[in-house]
Amino acid sequence: MSDINTLFDLAIIGGGINGAGIARDAAGRGFSVAVIDAGDVGGATSSASTKLIHGGLRYLEYYAFGLVRKALAEREVLLDIAPHITWPQPFVLPHAPGMRPEWLLRLGTFLYDNLARREVVPGSAKIDLRSERAGRALASDYRSAMRYWDGWVDDARLVVENLKDARERGALVLPRTPVARAARVGDVWEITLADGRQIRALRLINAAGPWAEDVARRVMGLNDAPPLRLVQGSHIVTRRVHLGRDAFMLQQPDGRIIFIIPYERDYSLIGTTEGDVQRPEDAAVSDAEVDYLLAAANRYLARPLTPDDVVHRFVGVRPLILETGKGDKETTRDYRLVEHAGLDAMTVVGGKITTYRMLAEDVMARIAPKSKPWTGSAPLPGGAIERARGEHGQAAFKRWLETLQRREANFDPKLIKRLATTIGAPAEALLAGGLGRNLGGVFEAELDYFRSQEWAQSSADVLWRRTKLGLHLDAAAQAEVARWFGEEPVAATEIPTGHRFARPGAM
Structure with missing residues (x-):
């Protein structure tokens, strides 16, 4: 493993899923890599997701076919290379009167089945909730549904697995190591850590997630920092809603959807909300959000949940690309790579856990276009x-x-x-x-x-x-x-x- 005195080919600020994926890919192509994070690796957004590797069925409504196709193809890759922390996950999408019509649900799931090749994820089918085990959890007025499939992932462990592989390939990983300043001195980036140590690298990647804009402006001293829209997503963990394998995707009158996912054997994970925050540090699960999630679930459940059923809550902040005039549901979940001209530096903006490996390949295609991708077939x-x-x-x-x-x-x-x-x-x-x-x-x-x-x-x-x-x-x-x-x-x-x-x- 490299030590801190190495002149690194690549330094990465941010040890979330994007930084971890880039580090693994780069180290496997022979780059010397340092990953620096002020907290625990994967300690923020990358451990506070809804734990899904999915194409995003609801994104089809906004004609994001490219993003969905890309994510669906990647779903199969992650199920293959990380089988210990992923598995195919069935979802039940009930038809709710007054909301999206049944024909639209069938069309959406048909497209979802066929936008990318499937190897281990089954296709969708219409089901009768009156005869299905999943229907026992739902109120009797919900009679039909579509069952479709996506994938589940332990998000925090996915970060750790990528960083362990990067370390095995020579990378230096420095968690709990704040960066005070990063400056370009000649052809080298000099990265000063809060404890006074210094790391030198030929190229710098800012993958600080919700802090990426602040790192670009304040730490790196750049004026072309990409603007972010920070959206917090709150989740609650409750008593187990039902004993089957199925998760539920539930439409809401406000146009949103929530998921109820079997979680940790004894529980259900319910999420997520979306609301703007000014700073990542401001994120917190409010009682109003808990009430919203409970009401959204109870709109469908035969046995309503109460606040006493909530055993845990957590919140993460999504660093979305700022798109003026677009609301929560319309804002893209795709990523953008912003290159800082003449500085051998890049800021990573947006993205989702499902496509982190493809993001890393795109980064490497810009940095080392003659090197070959390898992570898609190499198990973690x-x-x-x-x-x-x-x-x-x-x-x-x-x-x-x-x-x-x-x-x-x-x-x-x-x-x-x-x-x-x-x-x-x-x-x-x-x-x-x-x-x-x-x-x-x-x-x-x-x-x-x-x-x-x-x-x-x-x-x-x-x-x-x-x-x-x-x-x-x-x-x-x-x-x-x-x-x-x-x-x-x-x-x-x-x-x-x-x-x-x-x-x-x-x-």
């Missing part, structure tokens, strides 16, 4: 399991997990599955070496792995990003994890049930 570290010739990652992972559960029969199969669907392939070595003391649902060997291999430095890093064990461990166990990291555990009655958007930015 946790997904690097043995495959039969021509076998898709999803099938290979299922077979590998079943074999691991048989081989490690002394361990609870549910524990093995949890480890496998968290860290993937390294779970074999972790189990073989023994897990150590049980701290109430998490083991010392896991914590050591997250700290030594995945940059975790606090209980929150583990409980809410490397895993979602914060939803499952009781207050005493969470306090044990805090002690393991050398933190002063809060009293049991003060253990938080939710977390705000945490700034990882670059300042």
